[in-house]
Amino acid sequence: MAMQAGEIEQLIKEAFPDAEIKITDLAGDNDHFAAMVTSSAFKGKTRVQQHQMVYDALKGRMGGVLHALSLQTAPKD
Amino acid sequence: MTAHDHITADIQENDVVLYMKGTPVFPQCGFSSTVVQILSNVGVKYKAVDVLKDAEIRQGIKEFSNWPTIPQLYVKGEFVGGCDILREMYEADELAPYFAEKGIATQNA
Numbered sequence: 001m002a003m004q005a006g007e008i009e010q011l012i013k014e015a016f017p018d019a020e021i022k023i024t025d026l027a028g029d030n031d032h033f034a035a036m037v038t039s040s041a042f043k044g045k046t047r048v049q050q051h052q053m054v055y056d057a058l059k060g061r062m063g064g065v066l067h068a069l070s071l072q073t074a075p076k077d
Numbered sequence: 078m079t080a081h082d083h084i085t086a087d088i089q090e091n092d093v094v095l096y097m098k099g100t101p102v103f104p105q106c107g108f109s110s111t112v113v114q115i116l117s118n119v120g121v122k123y124k125a126v127d128v129l130k131d132a133e134i135r136q137g138i139k140e141f142s143n144w145p146t147i148p149q150l151y152v153k154g155e156f157v158g159g160c161d162i163l164r165e166m167y168e169a170d171e172l173a174p175y176f177a178e179k180g181i182a183t184q185n186a
Contacts, residue, residue, distance in 0.1 A: 048144075048162065051158070051161070051162065055144070055145050062146065063145030063146045068108075070160075070161055071161050072161060
């Protein structure tokens with residue numbers, strides 16, 4: 001099972017409407033992605049909390065249908 | 078002993094615990110392998126737990142940390158992060174100072 005990059009972006013966008021999202025398909029197989037997410041929602045949160053927020057937005061897909069999403073998050077001013 | 082009890086005991090008894098797929102010598106996943114390499118570059122001693130050997134720990138650690146993926150690193154009972162976070166800390170030269178702050182010896186600092 002795999003996921004489309006657009007689907008990942010849409011789920012993140014739903015949870016963080018102001019987010020800037022850059023998704024890269026690392027292997028061209030719709031299964032290994034890298035995502036860079038910047039949102040004001042991350043302000044004052046630790047890295048672990050920021051990643052947990054994104055995983056929550058993906059509603060359980062991470063570690064399931066989505067095997068490999070290399071994640072980088074940063075707060076936005 | 079439940080998986081949660083087991084994890085609690087492990088992270089209390091060992092300063093640094095890495096939950097990973099495979100062993101440090103034969104990692105079974107690229108992400109686990111990356112973290113093994115980072116820890117070895119930093120020169121820190123750790124206990125490795127192979128989650129592929131125990132399905133209950135494999136599922137249990139995800140619930141315990143509220144973190145969906147393996148590897149996971151614990152330092153002094155505190156969840157530090159997975160592969161992405163450790164790589165970010167390592168590349169930002171934050172990892173060795175982090176261990177120092179926690180009072181854990183690193184060989185290559």
